[in-house]
Amino acid sequence: MAALDLFGRRWNLRIVWELHHGPVGFRALQQRCDNMSSSVLRQRLTELVDAHLVAQQPDTAYALTDLGRGAYQALRPLVRWSDTWASVLSADDKT
Numbered sequence: 001m002a003a004l005d006l007f008g009r010r011w012n013l014r015i016v017w018e019l020h021h022g023p024v025g026f027r028a029l030q031q032r033c034d035n036m037s038s039s040v041l042r043q044r045l046t047e048l049v050d051a052h053l054v055a056q057q058p059d060t061a062y063a064l065t066d067l068g069r070g071a072y073q074a075l076r077p078l079v080r081w082s083d084t085w086a087s088v089l090s091a092d093d094k095t
Contacts, residue, residue, distance in 0.1 A: 003071075006051055011036060011044045013075070016064065019054065020072045023061035 007013050011033060018024060018032045030041050045062060048054035053068035064072060 006047065006053075007071075009044065009047065011040065012048060015041075015044055015048060016053065016068060016072055016075070019062060019064045019068065023057055023059075023063035025061045029062060 007016075014033050015029065018029060024032065026038075026041070026045075030036060030038060033041065045054060045056075048068070049056065051067075052065055053071055054062050055065050056062055
């Protein structure tokens with residue numbers, strides 16, 4: 001339930017998704033997340049750091065930890081399912 005609570009908060013999944021490619025600085029991450037407010041991004045990053053999913057590197061960039069990469073891998077089946085779901089919805093729109 002704790003994981004569902006953490007990932008159910010707006011933007012947390014998006015942040016994990018954006019960091020799976022590698023470390024990103026605060027401003028670049030903010031831009032990748034549709035320019036969410038800096039206060040919300042700071043709050044979400046703090047939550048993810050406290051959960052040991054994200055770490056701030058010495059150069060101030062943010063990166064997934066081993067646990068964070070594991071969380072991303074655990075979410076991959078959901079991504080595949082959502083692709084199937086989008087295809088079904090798209091097919092429904094064409095009929």
